[in-house]
Amino acid sequence: xIPQSHFLILGxxxxxxxxxxxxxxxxxxxxxxxxxxxxxxxxxxxxxxxKFLGGPDGLGQVFALFVMxxxxxxxxxxxxxxxxxxxNMKTIFTENMNIMKW
Amino acid sequence: MMNGLIRQLSDIVxxxxxxxDFVVQASFYVLAGLAxxxxxxxxxxxxxxxxxxxxxxxxxxxxxxxxxLNAEFLAVVQVxxxxxxxxxxxxxxIMLTSNIKDRSIRQANSQALVSAVVAAAILSFFIYIIxxxxxxxxxxxxxxxxxxxxxxxxRALMSSYALPFEFISLILLAALVGAIVxxxxxx
Amino acid sequence: MVKFAHLIPLFPFAAFAVNILFGRxxxxxxxxxxxxxxxxxxxxxxxxxxxxxxxxxxxYTVGRWISFNGFALxxxxxxxxxxxxxxxxxxxxxxxxxxxxxxxxxxxxxxSRFFAYMSLFMGxxxxxxxxxxxxxxxxxxxxxxLCSYLLISFWFERPAAARAGMKAFITTRIGDTGLxxxxxxxFFTTKTLYFKDLAGLGINDATLTVIALLIFCxxxxxxxxxxxxxxxxxxxxxxxxxxxxxxxxxxxxAGVYLVARTYGLFLTQHTSLIWxxxxxAITALMAATIATVNNDxxxxxxxxxxxxxxxxxxxxxVGGYEGGTFHLMTxxxxxxxxxxxxxxxxxxxxTQDIFKMGGLLGKxxxxxxxxxxxxxxxxxxxxxxxxxxxxxxxSEILKGGHPVLFGVAALTSLLTAFYMFRLIFVVLFxxxxxxxxxxxxxxxxTVPLCILAAFAAFAGFFRPVKFEFLTMGVSIAISLTGxxxxxxxxxxxxxxxxxxxxxxxxxxYKLVSNKYYVDEIYGALIIRPCMRLADIASGFDSKxxxxxxxxxxxxxxxxxxxxxxxxxxxxxGIVNMTANVTWLCSAILRRFQTGFVQNxxxxxxxxxxxxxxxxxxxxx
Numbered sequence: 001x002i003p004q005s006h007f008l009i010l011g012x013x014x015x016x017x018x019x020x021x022x023x024x025x026x027x028x029x030x031x032x033x034x035x036x037x038x039x040x041x042x043x044x045x046x047x048x049x050x051k052f053l054g055g056p057d058g059l060g061q062v063f064a065l066f067v068m069x070x071x072x073x074x075x076x077x078x079x080x081x082x083x084x085x086x087x088n089m090k091t092i093f094t095e096n097m098n099i100m101k102w
Numbered sequence: 103m104m105n106g107l108i109r110q111l112s113d114i115v116x117x118x119x120x121x122x123d124f125v126v127q128a129s130f131y132v133l134a135g136l137a138x139x140x141x142x143x144x145x146x147x148x149x150x151x152x153x154x155x156x157x158x159x160x161x162x163x164x165x166x167x168x169x170x171l172n173a174e175f176l177a178v179v180q181v182x183x184x185x186x187x188x189x190x191x192x193x194x195x196i197m198l199t200s201n202i203k204d205r206s207i208r209q210a211n212s213q214a215l216v217s218a219v220v221a222a223a224i225l226s227f228f229i230y231i232i233x234x235x236x237x238x239x240x241x242x243x244x245x246x247x248x249x250x251x252x253x254x255x256x257r258a259l260m261s262s263y264a265l266p267f268e269f270i271s272l273i274l275l276a277a278l279v280g281a282i283v284x285x286x287x288x289x
Numbered sequence: 290m291v292k293f294a295h296l297i298p299l300f301p302f303a304a305f306a307v308n309i310l311f312g313r314x315x316x317x318x319x320x321x322x323x324x325x326x327x328x329x330x331x332x333x334x335x336x337x338x339x340x341x342x343x344x345x346x347x348x349y350t351v352g353r354w355i356s357f358n359g360f361a362l363x364x365x366x367x368x369x370x371x372x373x374x375x376x377x378x379x380x381x382x383x384x385x386x387x388x389x390x391x392x393x394x395x396x397x398x399x400x401s402r403f404f405a406y407m408s409l410f411m412g413x414x415x416x417x418x419x420x421x422x423x424x425x426x427x428x429x430x431x432x433x434x435l436c437s438y439l440l441i442s443f444w445f446e447r448p449a450a451a452r453a454g455m456k457a458f459i460t461t462r463i464g465d466t467g468l469x470x471x472x473x474x475x476f477f478t479t480k481t482l483y484f485k486d487l488a489g490l491g492i493n494d495a496t497l498t499v500i501a502l503l504i505f506c507x508x509x510x511x512x513x514x515x516x517x518x519x520x521x522x523x524x525x526x527x528x529x530x531x532x533x534x535x536x537x538x539x540x541x542x543a544g545v546y547l548v549a550r551t552y553g554l555f556l557t558q559h560t561s562l563i564w565x566x567x568x569x570a571i572t573a574l575m576a577a578t579i580a581t582v583n584n585d586x587x588x589x590x591x592x593x594x595x596x597x598x599x600x601x602x603x604x605x606x607v608g609g610y611e612g613g614t615f616h617l618m619t620x621x622x623x624x625x626x627x628x629x630x631x632x633x634x635x636x637x638x639x640t641q642d643i644f645k646m647g648g649l650l651g652k653x654x655x656x657x658x659x660x661x662x663x664x665x666x667x668x669x670x671x672x673x674x675x676x677x678x679x680x681x682x683x684s685e686i687l688k689g690g691h692p693v694l695f696g697v698a699a700l701t702s703l704l705t706a707f708y709m710f711r712l713i714f715v716v717l718f719x720x721x722x723x724x725x726x727x728x729x730x731x732x733x734x735t736v737p738l739c740i741l742a743a744f745a746a747f748a749g750f751f752r753p754v755k756f757e758f759l760t761m762g763v764s765i766a767i768s769l770t771g772x773x774x775x776x777x778x779x780x781x782x783x784x785x786x787x788x789x790x791x792x793x794x795x796x797x798y799k800l801v802s803n804k805y806y807v808d809e810i811y812g813a814l815i816i817r818p819c820m821r822l823a824d825i826a827s828g829f830d831s832k833x834x835x836x837x838x839x840x841x842x843x844x845x846x847x848x849x850x851x852x853x854x855x856x857x858x859x860x861x862g863i864v865n866m867t868a869n870v871t872w873l874c875s876a877i878l879r880r881f882q883t884g885f886v887q888n889x890x891x892x893x894x895x896x897x898x899x900x901x902x903x904x905x906x907x908x909x
Contacts (some may be wrong), residue, residue: 002130002170007113008232010134014141016225016283021145023217025209029195031887033157036188037141040164041252043180047171058250061173069270070115073277074187077197080281086199087287093131095211095375096140097887209547223898227905 007048015041027092028082032075039071130170137163148209150196158189175252294337294365294419295351297376298429300326301412305405312401319401323408324387330415331380338373348421348485357426362482365421371549375418375542378621381744382537383411385737389629390530392734393636398527403443409536410436414539418546420480423472426550430468430507430543434461437540441527449527460520468547471503488553494559501554501561504547505568510676512544512598515572521595525587529632532587536594537625545601547619552610566606570697572599577704581711585641586631589712593667594624594700600682603698608675609685616678623666623675623745629738630660634716635732643715650717652728655735657717659742664713666745668706669768675766677749684760699767714775767865 014037015067020035033078043064086092140160147153161184168177250258259267306325308319312428315322351364394403413432420426435458442454476482478496508514513521521541525532535541548555548565555562576595583589597620604613619723633656638646650657666673669680679702686695729735883889 002127004237005232005235006130006134007167007171009229010137012225012228012232013138014164016221016228017138017141017145019224019894020217020221023221023887024214025892026209026211027146027150029192029199030145030153030209033144033153034193036157036184037144037160039185040161043176044167045166047168047173047176050199051171051173057259058254061176061250061255062263063196064173064176065179065255065259065265066270067177069274072183072188074271075191076281077284079191080285081197083198086282092199094887098884211887213888213891216895220891220895220898224894224901227898227901230905231901 004048004052007044011041011044014038014044015055026094028078028085028094029092031094032078032082033102036071036075039067043067046070126170128227129169133163133166133170136160137167146210151193154189154196156193157192159183161185161189172250175255292349292374294368295364296332297330297337297380298412298415298419300329301408301415305412305826308401308408310404312405317400319404320391322733324384324391327380327387327410327411331377331384332410334373334376334380334415337368338377339458341368341370341373344368360422362422364425365483366419367421367484367550368419371546372418374614374618375546376415376600376833379411379414379418379539379542382405382625382741383414383534383619385741386534386537386625386629386824387532389533389632389734389737390528392731393632394528397547399443403440405527406436406439406443407530410440410534410539413701414543415772421484423475423484423491424482427469427472430511430547431465433540434458434465434511434618437461437524437535439522440531440535443527444533447526451851452749453520453523453526457520457524460517464507464517466506467503467510468507469618470723474503475500484550484553487551488557490554490557492557494558497554498558498560501551501558502564503556504551505561505565508544508547508602509568510544511547512541513572513595514544514599514602514603515575518572518576518595522588522591525585525591529628529635530684531592533625533628533632534589536628537621541594541598542621545598545605545613548602548605549610549614549617552605554586555605556608558727562606562608562900564606566603566691566694566701569599569602569606570694571603572596572698573603573701574599574704577701577708581704581708583631584643586643586646586712586716587641587866588625589643590624590631593627593705593708594613594620596705597624597667600698600701602654604685605684605696607686607691609682609689612678612681612685616675616682617664619745620672621677622741623673624746625665626659626663626741627667627737629734629741630656630663633738634660636730636734637728643712646716647832648717653730655738658733659738660717661713662742663745664709668709668762668772669702670772671761671765672749673746673759674744674749674770680761680764683764687760702764702767703771706768707775710772710775713777714815716762727846773804790865 012058018034018037018041021030021037025034030046046060046064046067048060049059082092085097089097091097136161140156140163143156144153144160147156161180165177165180165185168174168180301323307322308315312319347363348367348369351366353361354364357360372627387404390403390407396401409432413429413436417429420429438454440460441457442451444450445454447828463474465771472482474496478500479486479490481490511515519538524535527535555565573596576592576599580589580592580596583592597616600612601616601620604610604616633653634646635641635648637653637656638649640646649861662673669676671677683695683698683702686698
């Protein structure tokens, strides 16, 4: 069998990659995609712990479902914001979105 | 122990005389490696359109990984929601905003190197912690259960977690309405 | 059994919420919201009244409110003849006043807010009437006080109105503080806050007497009794419907209601009852005399209210519970009527000085005649309502064996009839005294007047009439004498006689027309000493404290000269070095403040990595 730690390492790796993306991408869409990666890393951990430690009621999986729903909602809002900003400012780069900055 | 899909896979492989465990494990590591590779593509590629495609593939691989965790339902949901809906949404947003053919744009900002170091450091710490932990398995043998079936999840959603479930639907509704309001072109 | 009475205050409260939140959208419809709520409350009040009349006592508990440490307090609703009667009066009068306000406030820029406040006012009062314990009562009591403040200073652009609102609030607050102390004292000594327990606490107990007097203190403030009556005349700065509401149904009635509601306590504490009687008598006589010499139509009515409330207190004080509460009801009707008539007159002629009016009866038929009905009612002419209640009070005073108080009450009745008909004769009869283009008010204002006039005329028959011919004869004689005197002074011998009387009793006239100098006495006794104390403190401050400070300054100057070279070379060196180091540090730290979110996240995760690292090498 595959040990639990390997699943966790996969989750950690995805998290680290997503973190790197969230820190470095210049476009808002890129950042949003990186955040999706981080959420998936979390989901992997949830489901892993559900399998190896959890009881039979499947709390981990239910929780992962909720995470997916939240991710969908946040993606929708984030992307609409990106589109609205693009419509008003003609830019997709976060460093140019600075009219609120002093 | 094995769930359906993987068992079928291993049956097929068995017919060719390969050891079952080896095939299962190998397929997991291949999927995990692919997921990491595609994830890296998401954060590293220049063309943002390619990034989105890479994200779709990565999420698909993660859905495959879910199969190894006795979560077939979630695997299906992952494909439907993430690959089917969210990534499509990303593609729409990309096409509505940027010029996708422009490959000359620098995609990473100036702190890329430091970020890489920090991310790598955190990853290595995590791995160190994970490997150092014995991960005690409960003695009662609950770890050996087959995992919650679709019935269990559905029942849990409608009974124990009915309230959060309703909240989620509220949040989705709010997101829906909010998206329309924000995205509406004001006359 | 009536189980829905607790809904009554909720309607006005809901109307308040709607109007205050959506008033800008509703515009003129906000009046309909308020009136609709009032009518709904009126309907339920009628049902409660009927239910009570045919089903006996109907008090009940709505639910547990507070419970701690063995003590429990319930949300209770008290339904008895007193509260039912007052509910009816408040809802009827309140509804009519709100209808009238449509006309009176029609072009005010805070129209919807006015109706919101009116609804809140009514809701608080209705809640107060229904409360069955002191805590609930106190909450609504303060609500009523707050609304009076908001409404008196409704036209807060005018400094006089703002000041009047403040005066009303602060003056009543003095009484409220007494009430609060009384409630707390009651709780700590007897462990009960329910009205129904009050009668059985003990007879002529010193602590209970103090409690009763403290509660009476609250009533004195609210009902504008001497010595806290000074706020009510100033409250005339508010819109006239507000004055009508305050004087008739809500604010001042609360004080009398409180005494009536806690009557069990007063009855068992004899000393407190005597206090109530004498305070009431002093107030009644004093306010009546002031009203006879005042020239402002609304202020005359205000002093009349104070006088009548004193009358009710007097009645309660001599044991005339029936007469006092009866007069509270009839007074609500005819005083609301009089105020609304006065408002209609002011609306028409845009002045409040009665000697600038005159001969208005010809031009304003409805207002004029309803005004006369109100005047007859308050003067105590049979068969109008005021006669019955006043008569009952007089006979109860006589029965109680208080000849002095009876004399005071009779004199007050005489003065009441006199000043009321002085007002009526001057305003409505004779020739116009100045260029006034009076016109009748719109129907939305005159119709409530007519309805109220009907109540003022016939409310005396709401209870079985008691015939006691001696006092009846006396009171009829008194009121006719008063009216006759007014007729002689102001119609026949136009203004000559009052002038000669005035010169003969110059001192008395000056005393009365300056309202017994109560405001001035307060100024001299309370406000001036405070100012003086402040002056002394300021003198002390400028001479002694400043002297000490100057001396210290001189000393430190000398010391400073010694120190200055030390300062220049050593301390400055340190300071400059500190500044330089700070500048250097900030020049470095400044670079972290990029205003770029990803940068901050990076720093945060960098910190996280360091923390994990420290934990890993040290924590295992």
